[in-house]
Amino acid sequence: MRVAIVTVGDELLVGDTVNTNAAWLGRQLAERGVDVERSTTVPDRVDDIAGVVDEYRDRYDAVLVTGGLGPTHDDMTMDAVGTAFGVPVEENEAALAWLAENGYARGDLAAGTADIPAGAEPLHNEAGVAPGCIIGNVYVLPGVPAEMEAMFESVGDRFVGSETHVTAVRVDEPESALIERFERLRERFDVQVGSYPGEHVRVKIQGDEERVVQEAAAWLRDRVETVEE
Known part of the structure; x- marks a missing residue:
């Protein structure tokens, strides 16, 4: 919709x-x-x-x-x-x-x-x-x-659309330094990726399958400096 x-x-x-x-x-x-x-x-x-x-x-x-x-x-x-x-x-x-x-x-x-x-x-x-x-x-x-x-x-x-799943990763690196890893993330997983800079960079990962979204988030966390929750 x-x-x-x-x-x-x-x-x-x-x-x-x-x-x-x-x-x-x-x-x-x-x-x-x-x-x-x-x-x-x-x-x-x-x-x-x-x-x-x-x-x-x-x-x-x-x-x-x-x-x-x-x-x-x-x-x-x-x-x-x-x-x-x-x-x-x-x-x-x-x-x-x-x-x-x-x-x-x-x-x-x-x-x-x-x-x-x-x-x-x-x-x-x-x-x-x-x-x-x-x-x-x-x-x-x-x-x-x-x-x-x-x-x-x-x-x-x-107002009903397709089921969607979202998670976020908070990254302690400049947004510009993440471009290559975002590209690799999108190539590897069928997800949408948004990045929102502020005190830290909040990376929003969204997709139709919860398993894929969680796997994508885990993959990214292994390759960035994350912020303690």
């Missing part, structure tokens, strides 16, 4: 808000064996959001869009997703009924709160108010992290 993540918000682009949603979703999807192939941040502009959603929904099995939901002036995501699918945005009766059951009367809601693209399946907001939705292979989630996480959990079982 190949997935793209789209995060929406001017505040993300200028650094006013740290984009934790993309990182959280990436981890959740990877743990399910899903291949995350794109993570894109776009401004609060209908044309930009719609353009990316329209492109990605044709290229990937699913697109996760977060941010820009609700009735305020900069909440443009639902309009943009409707534009991408060529359908209007309209008040959703199922979303209104769920909100009413949870103590939100229609008269208490700001205009546009329950608006989603026509024909979309509403996703109820267990941690907030504004609903998300599913239309085609596009999942629209809130930008508030707690709301986004709760809503993703309600549909998480729809």
Whole structure:
């Protein structure tokens, strides 16, 4: 399963808000064996959001869009997703009924709160108010992290990939000194290798078979200066 993540918000682009949603979703999807192939941040502009959603929904099995939901002036995501699918945005009766059951009367809601693209399946907001939705292979989630996480959990079982196994080796050598050994590792074992420098180099080894992943990690540990765990 190949997935793209789209995060929406001017505040993300200028650094006013740290984009934790993309990182959280990436981890959740990877743990399910899903291949995350794109993570894109776009401004609060209908044309930009719609353009990316329209492109990605044709290229990937699913697109996760977060941010820009609700009735305020900069909440443009639902309009943009409707534009991408060529359908209007309209008040959703199922979303209104769920909100009413949870103590939100229609008269208490700001205009546009329950608006989603026509024909979309509403996703109820267990941690907030504004609903998300599913239309085609596009999942629209809130930008508030707690709301986004709760809503993703309600549909998480729809994201299933191949079983994957991961382990890490912490190496006390410069990353540049490891290039040849990484090449030999990849030639010898059917695994993916990532290296992430910091105080030490964390080498991530990932593959479909746990036995192969553990053998690859053991092979590498025998050939590098490791950090005591």
